[in-house]
Amino acid sequence: MVSILGANSVSSGYEIENSLRLNDDDSAYLSFDPSSSGTTGTWTASWWMKLGNLTNNYILSSGAVNQRGHIFISSNTLRCQPFNSTGASKGLATDAVLRDPSAWYHCVIVANGISTSNISSNLKIYINGVEQSTSGTGSGSPSGGDRINDAQAKRIGELAPDGGSHFDGYLSEFHFIDGTAKAQTDFGEFDDNGVWIPKEYDGTYGTNGWYLEFKQTGT
Numbered sequence: 001m002v003s004i005l006g007a008n009s010v011s012s013g014y015e016i017e018n019s020l021r022l023n024d025d026d027s028a029y030l031s032f033d034p035s036s037s038g039t040t041g042t043w044t045a046s047w048w049m050k051l052g053n054l055t056n057n058y059i060l061s062s063g064a065v066n067q068r069g070h071i072f073i074s075s076n077t078l079r080c081q082p083f084n085s086t087g088a089s090k091g092l093a094t095d096a097v098l099r100d101p102s103a104w105y106h107c108v109i110v111a112n113g114i115s116t117s118n119i120s121s122n123l124k125i126y127i128n129g130v131e132q133s134t135s136g137t138g139s140g141s142p143s144g145g146d147r148i149n150d151a152q153a154k155r156i157g158e159l160a161p162d163g164g165s166h167f168d169g170y171l172s173e174f175h176f177i178d179g180t181a182k183a184q185t186d187f188g189e190f191d192d193n194g195v196w197i198p199k200e201y202d203g204t205y206g207t208n209g210w211y212l213e214f215k216q217t218g219t
Helices: none
Strands: 018-022 030-032 042-051 057-066 066-075 079-087 088-094 103-113 121-126 134-139 153-157 169-178 188-190 196-198 208-210
Touching: 042 057, 057 169, 079 103, 079 121, 079 134, 088 121
Parallel strands: none
Antiparallel strands: 018 169, 030 153, 042 103, 042 169, 057 066, 057 153, 066 079, 079 088, 088 134, 103 121, 169 208, 188 196
């Protein structure tokens, strides 16, 4: 199998061989229901992606109407909106834009005890190993706490719970760690040429964490 992402001159030698192709015209997505709430406010999400259509792309979405949280692309920026209730929301958007459909981007979002009052300091977004400057999004005073790691149904590649805004492109090596704020260097590293490349994650996932390898059935 041909490697789609891999190391060269660094010691790990880790290569990624699998990815999930989502076509927004097919309205395809993945879904699952957690058995209980995770550690709301503290979690880490890491994934690689290659964008197709540069429109609204929902990567991870959780919750019910007026009780949901999202990780998504909008206006070519990576956004995380953990807090949402009726008529109010709060999140962060990267100041940098993502406009290259030929590039693989590695994204890590780290929530370390986030609340509506400390989100600007306790939520970190990394792209290709570099912490991003961010701007606040949303308005009002949302209630109900962090929706990303709650007990509500999750969708990958589609807006929850009402559908639409499908992801278009490739997703690969998707990790979600419940209850621990990890470093971006747990999932990637710079090679000798200064290029950010994947590294094998060898930590734990917590009670509600998960890993999607996107390995083909029977291989």
